[in-house]
Amino acid sequence: MHARPYNFSAGPALLPETVLREAAAEMLDWHGSGLGVMEMSHRGPEFGRILEAAESDLRMLLSIPPAFRVLFMQGGGLGQNAIVPLNLSRGGAIDVVVTGAWSAKSLKEAARYGDVRAVANTAASGHRSIPAPSGWAVRPDASYVHVCTNETIHGVEFHELPDLRALGCDAPLVIDCSSHVASRPIDWSRVGLAFAGAQKNIGPAGLTLVIVHESLLGHALPACPSVFDYAAVAEAKSMLNTPPTWGIYVAGLVFKWLLAQREGGLEGLAAVEARNIRKAALLYDAIDRSQLYVNDVDPAARSRMNVPFRLRDESLNARFLATASERGLVQLKGHKSVGGMRASIYNAMPVEGVLALVDHLRDFEARHG
Amino acid sequence: MHARPYNFSAGPALLPETVLREAAAEMLDWHGSGLGVMEMSHRGPEFGRILEAAESDLRMLLSIPPAFRVLFMQGGGLGQNAIVPLNLSRGGAIDVVVTGAWSAKSLKEAARYGDVRAVANTAASGHRSIPAPSGWAVRPDASYVHVCTNETIHGVEFHELPDLRALGCDAPLVIDCSSHVASRPIDWSRVGLAFAGAQKNIGPAGLTLVIVHESLLGHALPACPSVFDYAAVAEAKSMLNTPPTWGIYVAGLVFKWLLAQREGGLEGLAAVEARNIRKAALLYDAIDRSQLYVNDVDPAARSRMNVPFRLRDESLNARFLATASERGLVQLKGHKSVGGMRASIYNAMPVEGVLALVDHLRDFEARHG
Numbered sequence: 001m002h003a004r005p006y007n008f009s010a011g012p013a014l015l016p017e018t019v020l021r022e023a024a025a026e027m028l029d030w031h032g033s034g035l036g037v038m039e040m041s042h043r044g045p046e047f048g049r050i051l052e053a054a055e056s057d058l059r060m061l062l063s064i065p066p067a068f069r070v071l072f073m074q075g076g077g078l079g080q081n082a083i084v085p086l087n088l089s090r091g092g093a094i095d096v097v098v099t100g101a102w103s104a105k106s107l108k109e110a111a112r113y114g115d116v117r118a119v120a121n122t123a124a125s126g127h128r129s130i131p132a133p134s135g136w137a138v139r140p141d142a143s144y145v146h147v148c149t150n151e152t153i154h155g156v157e158f159h160e161l162p163d164l165r166a167l168g169c170d171a172p173l174v175i176d177c178s179s180h181v182a183s184r185p186i187d188w189s190r191v192g193l194a195f196a197g198a199q200k201n202i203g204p205a206g207l208t209l210v211i212v213h214e215s216l217l218g219h220a221l222p223a224c225p226s227v228f229d230y231a232a233v234a235e236a237k238s239m240l241n242t243p244p245t246w247g248i249y250v251a252g253l254v255f256k257w258l259l260a261q262r263e264g265g266l267e268g269l270a271a272v273e274a275r276n277i278r279k280a281a282l283l284y285d286a287i288d289r290s291q292l293y294v295n296d297v298d299p300a301a302r303s304r305m306n307v308p309f310r311l312r313d314e315s316l317n318a319r320f321l322a323t324a325s326e327r328g329l330v331q332l333k334g335h336k337s338v339g340g341m342r343a344s345i346y347n348a349m350p351v352e353g354v355l356a357l358v359d360h361l362r363d364f365e366a367r368h369g
Numbered sequence: 370m371h372a373r374p375y376n377f378s379a380g381p382a383l384l385p386e387t388v389l390r391e392a393a394a395e396m397l398d399w400h401g402s403g404l405g406v407m408e409m410s411h412r413g414p415e416f417g418r419i420l421e422a423a424e425s426d427l428r429m430l431l432s433i434p435p436a437f438r439v440l441f442m443q444g445g446g447l448g449q450n451a452i453v454p455l456n457l458s459r460g461g462a463i464d465v466v467v468t469g470a471w472s473a474k475s476l477k478e479a480a481r482y483g484d485v486r487a488v489a490n491t492a493a494s495g496h497r498s499i500p501a502p503s504g505w506a507v508r509p510d511a512s513y514v515h516v517c518t519n520e521t522i523h524g525v526e527f528h529e530l531p532d533l534r535a536l537g538c539d540a541p542l543v544i545d546c547s548s549h550v551a552s553r554p555i556d557w558s559r560v561g562l563a564f565a566g567a568q569k570n571i572g573p574a575g576l577t578l579v580i581v582h583e584s585l586l587g588h589a590l591p592a593c594p595s596v597f598d599y600a601a602v603a604e605a606k607s608m609l610n611t612p613p614t615w616g617i618y619v620a621g622l623v624f625k626w627l628l629a630q631r632e633g634g635l636e637g638l639a640a641v642e643a644r645n646i647r648k649a650a651l652l653y654d655a656i657d658r659s660q661l662y663v664n665d666v667d668p669a670a671r672s673r674m675n676v677p678f679r680l681r682d683e684s685l686n687a688r689f690l691a692t693a694s695e696r697g698l699v700q701l702k703g704h705k706s707v708g709g710m711r712a713s714i715y716n717a718m719p720v721e722g723v724l725a726l727v728d729h730l731r732d733f734e735a736r737h738g
Binding site for chain 1: 378390396447572611700
């Protein structure tokens, strides 16, 4: 049995054990400097090396083109829901594709800063699919088009990014990829800006990653706080004010861990993606084969990271969670807004953790189904 | 000799060794939960206990009255320079007392959100004193009056908070106490809102503390992002979005460490303050007695936390820093805007560290003065 429980939390979420061990070992003395990372001046050479390595490793991992700037910011995904329109809307039209709870929040927040419109919305059908881009009512004068490429609560994922230019739309695509960043490649030719809270696949809460094409910098509204003006942050190389240094350090350790992954002849992000495909298939197959468990999401839009499911007999929920916990499978309770169960199987969840959950699904059904 | 160097960084700054050891020991398993703090759901019972303890310990430490709300936020002090006026200005008059680089930044940023005025400004004399409140040109219709109670770069500290009501001013006093928070008591009867970046006296960068009287909540401008609306954050008990959980955890360990301090019959914050007074006196006395070192700040306004000083012979600067580093005294270089040296002697700096610096001042002067 695994020494620690398998933690299926949607975020903050599990981190690779090797990363945690490294962070603990270096807590009082980073690389012989005599200083812990939390104690270093952000302007000193030691932290400079940490920041530089984190950015260059991330660029390598995600194949980020040189025309994109990497910003290490604060405020989380919800913060970016305001910071994106403060920087990109110019007070004009903002088009949002609503595919779940997160893009619905983005729509609501953006309304403070421009003329928002939901150009597609799957609410009526319970957010179980990705609407075909050809049907999006994108406006010609949109300042940007926002999509959440993985809905953490509803378990819906874009497996291909929309090609806005093919729709005759020149607006930049903004993707909220908080809950699946670094789990698969990103087609940068279709993206203007990507943002992600760190606390799911990257590191500790409080760090927010923004990857923005340089052509989008420099148009912030007057009301935009300096620390959230992308152009100013880019100009200062994420050091306009003290960045969340510990979060950047841990994220950097995670990036190195991801780059070192190997799977069936693949390496780095390709290996990570292959493993994520395998893990998701194991879990969805177990759910689909059962009589007790249900996942309602269109198979073409099912998230590899967040797998919501429910028991047909909801009176068994508490027993399901209690017996899971006895086996060391924790944080499986679904989000309060949708109920049921949710297994978040981020990059750091080993295949063994998914197999242990599949065993529990089978054993529990055999006993109670 | 001390195993680790004495770190005089202005921030991020040294943390108590016991806190670092505790954080390292609990990295993979907090209190038998099997989860590291970075991996916990912020909505789970474990983090709930961490957050609750951090707030109640801080309330005890600083004797915060019940009418004040404690908010754990993100974005740093520079972020608050925008977030304060977004919440309090109502687009009206904002009065700022400029006593150094930080309040000058606050003045500049607040201009985006209201009609700002520097009601006192010590720039002409090089920011070496605190101007008497009786001379402040405070406006009767000011939405708030901003002071930076400890200027990290210029080494100027308010040793008594201004009594705005005695000046006939009913506006709330806003204090930026980033670099001396938790080093001394705060007279809450004179304060409407206090904010502090954590990375000097409290914990890791990326956590921002806001302590606000409840009467000031609920007046945010429409442009204020939800995650920075004090009323919304207070209502959600700092959980409107995922808070910087690791930062709150480390800050909580620091609060417990501060509460446990003892000094000559005193305990908690009184003990910490007594030790800070002793440390500052040791260092200023050594500077004042020397022929080589100078601190220009009005003795009545000298900071107990940040001690800038310069060598009369500036050609000795590099040698001073190199020989200090050989003795394990690091991060003594002054801020680039003022040059010279700066010793930041926050709560976590032991008396022994200050004594070691005093020895170095004496020895270096004997050799080179």
